[in-house]
Amino acid sequence: MLKDITLGQYYQTESVIHRLDPRVKLLGTILYFVSLFLFNNPVGYAIATIFLATVIIMSRVPFSFMIRGMRTIVILMLITVLINLFVTQGDVVLSFWKLKITKQGIILAVQLALRITLLIIGSSIMTLTTTPNHLTDGLEKGLRFLKVIKVPVHEIAMMMxxxxxxxxxxxxxxxxxxxxxxxxxxxxxxxxxxxxxxxxxxxxxxxxxxxxxxxxxxxxxxxxxxxxxxxxxxxxxPLKYKSRDAIAYLILAAYMVVSIYLGRLSLFKIM
Amino acid sequence: MDIIKTQDVLYEYIRRDDEGEVTGITTALDHISLGIKKGDFIAILGRNGSGKSTLAKHFNAILTPEEGTVWVDGNDTSDEDKIWDIRQTAGMVFQNPDNQIIGQVVEEDVGFGPENMGVPTEEIWKRVEESLKAVGMYEYRKHSPNKLSGGQKQRVSIAGVLAMKPKCIVLDEPTAMLDPKGRREVIDAARELNKKEGVTVILITHYMEEVINADRVFVMDGGKIVMQGTPKQIFSLVDELKALRLDVPQVTLLAWELKKKGLNLPEGILTVEELVEGISRCR
Incomplete structure (x- = not known):
């Protein structure tokens, strides 16, 4: 009964994403998370979704496999969405009994649902395409700078x-x-x-x-x-950067520039 | 020259109660002196609690003696500066195969020792390949240790020690948790290393069958060495072994009983072939 639990569910296959340096993937995931909170307009979401979809296709991990990880989180997501739907004040669209649904509430709920979905799938990409070992190696080397402030990076990675x-x-x-x-x-x-x-x-x-x-x-x-x-x-x-890692960093940088630019555009702003 | 030498080694386990008062002292090693020659296959026998595992832990400075001295390849084990040299010279394989594999992939585990020693990357790969081939586990190099059988895990552990290029390998009851097939695999691998690579092997065990091919056998009881000699010499002393509650190999026991009943058989028969030959000579 306990055998069903899989942790750091790695999906074994050959792809560019699998071969990327774990440090690229770590930083990429963090930047992607940040980018999701930079904008609140439809174009931003579209770009984030397209970006993620491209990465998923490139990773060759079946989409159904990724969705599996979502199941557990669906309830949490529903609760957040519902609370936002009913609690947000604004122009009433629909009301029954004591509950009111506002235009702002709907927008906020949809945004949240999208954000959470993108966040979860975005983070699962990293664990699906990186072996736990590679990940700890990446953490150890990527966070080496923390040694300066006496963080025992090697020990933490070894424990992991x-x-x-x-x-x-x-x-x-x-x-x-x-x-x-x-x-x-x-x-x-x-x-x-x-x-x-x-x-x-x-x-x-x-x-x-x-x-x-x-x-x-x-x-x-x-x-x-x-x-x-x-x-x-x-x-x-040992972890060594290859040319594909450099290209990945460039793509990431480009993505971030676009996200920040879009985030500042008020043209498409919804609220 | 002796690769390992001990002189009057004393080691005690002290039990204390909650207040730190001493409630009992168990003398695990009681003035042990012995010498182990380079290139030998040594077996240390003894029942549970005889002190054999404590002795093994002294051979690579996991424990240091309270009194007396242990020298490994000329280095005193209580010398803190030499500790990594000693551990590199005398590698150790433990009883529980699960509790000594660190890596999540076979090859990474074998590489763990050389990584700690600061061996350059290319050299590590070379050593890992050689060691895995030496124990016949090369095909499994990409596997997860969790999927291997007990005997295979122990062979990986041996390879992990071997990759450190030790002069001596101490195997502390490596077969205690294995099935007969796994036991044979491990013992064969150890014997192979001794013969082909000339590594000194110290096998600690309570299985008599594993001792037969050793060059020299030490029998321990109550923290003392009570017998030493070649397997033939040891196994001719069936009465004494029985008094120590050690089992004698079946063939030896049969030959001994037959001899007691008046058959004219030579002393210390260890294999079926020897017994067959002995019996056919009787006529």
Missing amino acids: SISLRFIPILLEETDRIMKAQLARGADLESGNLFKRIKAMVPILVPLFISAFRRAGDLANAMEARCYHGGEGRTKMK
Whole structure:
């Protein structure tokens, strides 16, 4: 039952987007997020959507696969949209009972829905096309400048990649403990929420003990293999910018210029 | 010259209660002195709690002795400056295959050791390839370690140590969590390394069958070395081994029982072939 959980859901295929340097993708995602909040006119949204659509097509990840990640967020989105729809003050278009729908409300709701959709799909592009390993490498190298202010960048990246490696192992372990407790007559599925949370205790305690033991073992194994922090460490797969990364940066820059320019245009402004 | 030498090594585990008062002391290593020759295949036998894993951890400075000295390739393990040299000289493979693989891809895990040592990138790739080939895991280099069997994971761990070009590999019960097939894979890989690459192998185990081909065997009990010698010498002492609650290989046990019943068989039979030959000579 726990095997269905996939984290950092990477989609394996060959594409330009997959081959891009993770640093480009990281910065690209951040810039794309920023751009979404720069404008509030239809042309801006059209350009953001076209940009995203182009990237999706280039990534060769099936669109249906991306939508899958949206499902969980749909409820959250509906709530936000509905609240905006009914709460916003302005020219009333439709009213029944105590609820009023205003023109401004509709516009705001549509904008929000669009923004959230673009945000989620935009961020999933990065996780879908970058292996977790590559991502941590990218973070480590891309954020190296933070070392100046004493942020332990290497350590954080190492912790991330170790956690990613142990997620499936600990999931398997949880499954095993659950089965062991079920075999001893533990009741995990009946009762109210509070009861069920309480029933999780005999699962979490052994899980934590085992996780700590694993951590101790792993620390020993890492030390035995001469691990002593990021100092003097070389890379088996060092990140190197290629020409395609330069082109990607240029495209990003162009996209940002267009977004900022559009954001300042009042010509198409809706509100 | 001895690659590993210990002199009067003492190590104690001290248990304390919540107030920090000492409630008990377990002497894990009780004045151990031994020497291990370069290029040998050494086996250290002993039941649970005999101190064999504690001894293993002294061989690459994960633990340092309270009294006495451990030298690895001439370096004292309590010398802080030499610690990385020592760990590079004496690589270590642990019991649980899941808890010692760091990388998310086989080849990346094998490259972890050389990365830490600061080996240049091209050299790392060369070493990873060689090490994976040496343990027969090269085809799996792009796989995720989670998808491998226990024996395969342990072979990857061995490759990870091998990529550091150690002179000596310490295997601390590498087969304890494996099925018979995985056990054979791992032991064969270790033996291969010893023969072909001339790496000193120290195998810590409680499976007697894995000991048969060792050059030298140490038997530990209660933190002391109670027996040492070639497998033949050790296994001819069936009564003593039984007193230490160690199992003797089935063939050896059968030969021993037959001999007790009056058959004229040689001492210390270790393989089926030897027994067959011995019995056919009896007539």
